[in-house]
Amino acid sequence: MTSMSPVERVLRTMEGKPVDRVPCFSAQLEARQANEILGKPSSAETGKFEAPWINSIERKGHPVVEPDFLRLALAETLNHRNQAQVELGFDGMWAYYDDTWQMPDAGTLALTSGALCSSIPDGHGNMTYMYREAGIKSPEDFEAWPYWPDPDDVAHRAYEYYKMFMKKNGERACIFGYGFFGGLFESMNWTFGIEKTPLWIKRNPAYVKRFLDLLEEISIKTHTAILEAGAHGIFQTDDFAFKTGPFMRPAMIEELFGERYRRIIKNVHDRGGKYILHSCGDNTLLFDQFIDWGADGCHAYENTSNVDIFKEKEIHGDQVTIVGGIGIDYLLSERSKDEEIVEKVKELISKLGPGGRFLLSPVHSEDSVPSAKLKVMIDAVKEYGAYPIK
Amino acid sequence: MSKTLFTAMSEQLLAFNEEDLLKVIEKALSQGITPADIIESGLSPALETIGEKFEAGEFFLPELIFSGQIMKNVLEKIRPHMISEDNKSSGRVIMGTVEGDIHHIGKNIFISVLEGDGYEVYDLGEDTPPATFLEKAKELNPDIIGMSSLISTGVSKMAETISLLKDNGIKADIIVGGAAVTEKNATLVGADGYAFDAWQGLRIVRQMSAK
Numbered sequence: 001m002t003s004m005s006p007v008e009r010v011l012r013t014m015e016g017k018p019v020d021r022v023p024c025f026s027a028q029l030e031a032r033q034a035n036e037i038l039g040k041p042s043s044a045e046t047g048k049f050e051a052p053w054i055n056s057i058e059r060k061g062h063p064v065v066e067p068d069f070l071r072l073a074l075a076e077t078l079n080h081r082n083q084a085q086v087e088l089g090f091d092g093m094w095a096y097y098d099d100t101w102q103m104p105d106a107g108t109l110a111l112t113s114g115a116l117c118s119s120i121p122d123g124h125g126n127m128t129y130m131y132r133e134a135g136i137k138s139p140e141d142f143e144a145w146p147y148w149p150d151p152d153d154v155a156h157r158a159y160e161y162y163k164m165f166m167k168k169n170g171e172r173a174c175i176f177g178y179g180f181f182g183g184l185f186e187s188m189n190w191t192f193g194i195e196k197t198p199l200w201i202k203r204n205p206a207y208v209k210r211f212l213d214l215l216e217e218i219s220i221k222t223h224t225a226i227l228e229a230g231a232h233g234i235f236q237t238d239d240f241a242f243k244t245g246p247f248m249r250p251a252m253i254e255e256l257f258g259e260r261y262r263r264i265i266k267n268v269h270d271r272g273g274k275y276i277l278h279s280c281g282d283n284t285l286l287f288d289q290f291i292d293w294g295a296d297g298c299h300a301y302e303n304t305s306n307v308d309i310f311k312e313k314e315i316h317g318d319q320v321t322i323v324g325g326i327g328i329d330y331l332l333s334e335r336s337k338d339e340e341i342v343e344k345v346k347e348l349i350s351k352l353g354p355g356g357r358f359l360l361s362p363v364h365s366e367d368s369v370p371s372a373k374l375k376v377m378i379d380a381v382k383e384y385g386a387y388p389i390k
Numbered sequence: 391m392s393k394t395l396f397t398a399m400s401e402q403l404l405a406f407n408e409e410d411l412l413k414v415i416e417k418a419l420s421q422g423i424t425p426a427d428i429i430e431s432g433l434s435p436a437l438e439t440i441g442e443k444f445e446a447g448e449f450f451l452p453e454l455i456f457s458g459q460i461m462k463n464v465l466e467k468i469r470p471h472m473i474s475e476d477n478k479s480s481g482r483v484i485m486g487t488v489e490g491d492i493h494h495i496g497k498n499i500f501i502s503v504l505e506g507d508g509y510e511v512y513d514l515g516e517d518t519p520p521a522t523f524l525e526k527a528k529e530l531n532p533d534i535i536g537m538s539s540l541i542s543t544g545v546s547k548m549a550e551t552i553s554l555l556k557d558n559g560i561k562a563d564i565i566v567g568g569a570a571v572t573e574k575n576a577t578l579v580g581a582d583g584y585a586f587d588a589w590q591g592l593r594i595v596r597q598m599s600a601k
Contacts, residue, residue, distance in 0.1 A: 118492075130492065195498045198452030199459055202406065243569065244587070249450050 001387065006091035007232060010174035014274050014296050014321045016356045022349050022385035023091035023174075024378050025323055025361035027235075027278065027299055029371075031077070031126035034084035036371040042125030067102065074099040075161065082165060085173070088371065089378050092174035092359060094235040094276075097161045098181045100154055102147050110135060111181055112147040113215065114191035122367040134193035142207050148214070154180055155221035162229035176235035176276055179222035183238020183277075184215045184257055189247075198248075201256070208256075216260045220267050233274035235299070236264070241281030243305040250285050258293065265294035276323055280364075282306040287316050297321035300363040304329050313352050321357040326377055328362055332369045338376045345380035353389045360385070392423055392431075399432030404439060406456040412467060425468040429508070433461065437507070444589045454503055454588055461506030479510040481599035484526050485536040486514030487568075488547040493540040496568050496588075500536065503588045504595060520551040527560045533599050535560070536591075537581075538568040545570055549579035556580065563598040567591055 001020045004012070010023045035042050078097050085093040102110040109117045114135040122128040136142050158179030166175060182190060188211065192200045200208055223234045240246055240253060248256075261277075268275045276297035277290055282305040283298070290298055301309040301324040309325055316322075325348040326332060331341050345360065352358040360381050362374070384390075395418045402411035418428055440457050443449040483504055487497050494516050501511050512530055514522060527535060535555065537548050548566055555564065566576045567585040576584030583598060585591030 132492075194495045195455060195502060198455045201452070202456060245447070245450075247451050249448075249452075252450075252452065 005171065007171065007174045010092040010359065011232065011274065013356050013359060016318065019356065019387060021387060022353045022381055022389075023359050024089075024381040024385075025299075025359035026085045026088070026090040026093040026365075026374075027323075027361055027363070028094050028096055028365040029081045029084050029088075029374075030122065030128065030365050030367045030369075031081065032122060032124040032367050033365075033369060033371040033374065034081045035126070037084040037088050038080065040080075043127065044125030070101065070103050071099045074101055079161070079165070083169070084371075086169045088374060089382075090173060092176065094178060094278075095162075095165060095175050095231070096178045096181075096235075097158060097165075098154075098179060099157060099161075100149050100180065108132070110147060111187075111190065112149040113180075113182060113187045114142075114145055114147075114211075115182075115187070124367055126367075128367060131190060134191060134196065136191050137193070137196070139204060139207055142211075149180070149218060151214070151218045151221045154218055155225040158222045159225035159229050162226045162231050166230035170230055174233070175231045176233040176274070177223075177226035177229075177231040178235050178237070179226055180218050181237075182215075183236050184212055184219075184260060185247075185253070186237065186239045187215055188212070189239075194247075212256070212260060216264060219264045223264065223268055223273075224271065227268065227271040227273045231273065233276065233296070234268050235276045235278060237278040239278075239280040240286055241279060241283045241305070243281050243302070245282050245306070246285055250289060253286065254289060258289065261293040269294060276321070280305075284308070284312070287312065287320070291316060291320050295320060297323045297357075297359065299323035299361060301325060302363045303327035309348075310351055313358070317352075317355055317357055321359060322352060323359040323361050324363050325352065325358075325360055326362045328364050328366045328369050332362055332366075332373045332377070334368070334370060336373065338373075341373060341376045342380040342384075345377060346384050349381070349385050350389055353385065353387070392418070392421075392427070395421070395423065396428075396432040399428065400436040400439075403433060403436040403457065403460060406453070406460065408460045408463060411460065411464065415464060415467060419468065419471050425472045428468060433464065437461070441589050441592070444587075451499070455499065458502040458506030461508075462502070465506075465508055480508035481533040481595070482510045482512070482530060483534045483536055483595065484512045484514060484523070484530055484532045484562075485538070486518035486523060487516040487538045487540075488544045488551060489517055489519045490547055491539045491541050491544045492516045493538070493568075496540065497536075497538040500538070500567065500585070500588045500591050503592050507592055507596070509595070509599075520547070520554045523551050524554055524558055524560065527555060527562060528558075532562045534595055535562045535564045536595075537564065537566045539566075539571060540569045542570045544568065545575050545579060548581070552580040563601075565591060565594055565598070 004020045009019050012019045013023050082095040100112045104110050107119055109119050109129050116132050116135045117129040118132045119127055120130050162177050188197050265275045274296045277295040278299040284307050298320055301307050330336055398414045504511050563582040565583040566581040573584045583594040
């Protein structure tokens with residue numbers, strides 16, 4: 001078979017059509033890998049953090065960052081990471097862009113949807129974030145939250161970014177955009193607190209509805225903007241499970257999120273895009289639902305959870321594209337040997353490649369992953385992934 | 391009559407209907423039913439059922455949280471009616487995420503389940519140094535000490551903390567849990583118990599406090 005473009009390879013794979021080889025997909029990179037790939041020094045080496053506004057704040061001696069300044073820094077940071085995925089040679093990628101984050105003080109990053117994160121060093125000379133706590137602990141907090149986003153404004157900014165990014169990279173990789181952090185369920189957990197979310201559902205259903213209405217509107221409007229800017233699909237993150245199974249009864253998930261996700265995904269399909277849903281943990285009990293909602297692909301099939309990626313290929317392999325398979329706990333860490341990565345790639349290709357609908361990918365992005373290990377993975381897919389699978 | 395009220399309590403707790411449950415409990419108290427009987431005959435059977443359904447995969451995290459929160463409020467409601475003999479907690483527990491780990495979600499879920507079962511829980515928070523565990527253990531004399539960690543480096547910190555506690559003569563049973571912990575490494579670090587999830591943790595804590 002003649003060699004295909006990365007876009008054709010990924011899209012045809014997701015439709016179960018013949019392709020030249022198994023595609024390799026990236027589920028984001030962190031600052032460490034982006035610096036390594038683009039040949040840029042870490043923020044510490046340049047004498048400034050990756051989030052340069054932090055030094056600026058300290059110099060100015062006041063705790064609140066001007067939104068425009070923060071927005072520019074976020075745009076630069078995220079574009080840097082997206083571009084690095086293209087340069088490393090992935091066929092498809094999750095290109096995340098969200099410049100709506102806020103910085104209420106020098107140590108805190110706030111999601112406009114109501115969660116507070118700590119700004120912390122990543123151990124490699126850059127800054128990253130770590131979820132800290134719910135930003136909304138009461139109905140009064142909900143009413144007083146100062147950062148609720150304007151969906152039209154978020155969508156407009158997403159359009160501007162993806163227009164630029166697609167013009168530069170749209171033929172080099174199959175681009176799955178995402179313009180606002182967090183899916184509906186995950187955002188509820190972050191905003192209200194995972195141990196409090198069930199109580200909000202029980203005691204404050206009107207607030208939960210308002211919250212989900214807002215998230216659904218943002219999803220639909222940003223996805224529309226991203227696809228109109230030329231992206232090939234949407235990669236949305238929503239962690240419905242932990243390592244042993246779903247957070248909630250599948251019936252409860254269906255009741256709260258089913259129709260909303262059907263509308264979100266239909267909107268993507270109506271605009272000709274593909275839709276991949278990322279959900280951490282063991283989603284074995286939920287895959288039927290994700291497929292029923294319309295997902296074209298599911299990521300991540302975490303190797304450290306109880307999910308069995310090979311069994312999923314048998315059960316759902318002709319209905320949905322499996323995206324994932326390579327763990328970051330060992331294989332993509334400093335500790336692994338290159339030949340171990342190659343062997344795992346060969347195993348995944350031989351078991352999941354036949355019939356298509358498989359994008360080989362890391363299960364996560366993480367600061368500890370050296371970009372050299374990702375390159376070993378990509379090279380192995382290119383060497384051993386050609387159809388027919390041997 | 392009591393039997394009907396106990397059945398109603400169980401039904402309301404299993405339906406996670408806090409408002410109606412509190413009404414039934416008020417009625418029972420007004421009829422002279424003791425708090426101990428309310429807990430033993432009205433609420434405990436429902437809690438057992440919730441635990442069984444959780445283990446069977448019929449109930450999930452929200453149901454554990456609902457029931458824990460409801461039980462906490464119920465216990466607050468009936469505490470003033472308890473005579474001194476009734477008015478004691480199921481046991482005293484101190485809980486913390488070990489040093490170097492700032493994760494709190496698993497710990498907080500476990501605390502809410504323990505409080506719902508009548509335990510007096512002292513939360514030491516996250517990133518808790520071994521010396522703080524020791525200081526609080528000496529100050530509060532707990533029956534049980536719980537440690538949580540999501541990250542693998544937390545396991546060696548558990549070993550260090552447990553060693554410090556035992557070297558200093560702390561007799562409390564120690565239970566560990568969290569995503570980084572397995573039954574095998576719980577034994578290796580010297581813990582007396584390991585919990586895979588919050589409900590299993592409650593069962594182990596009950597066994598420990600019954601000794």
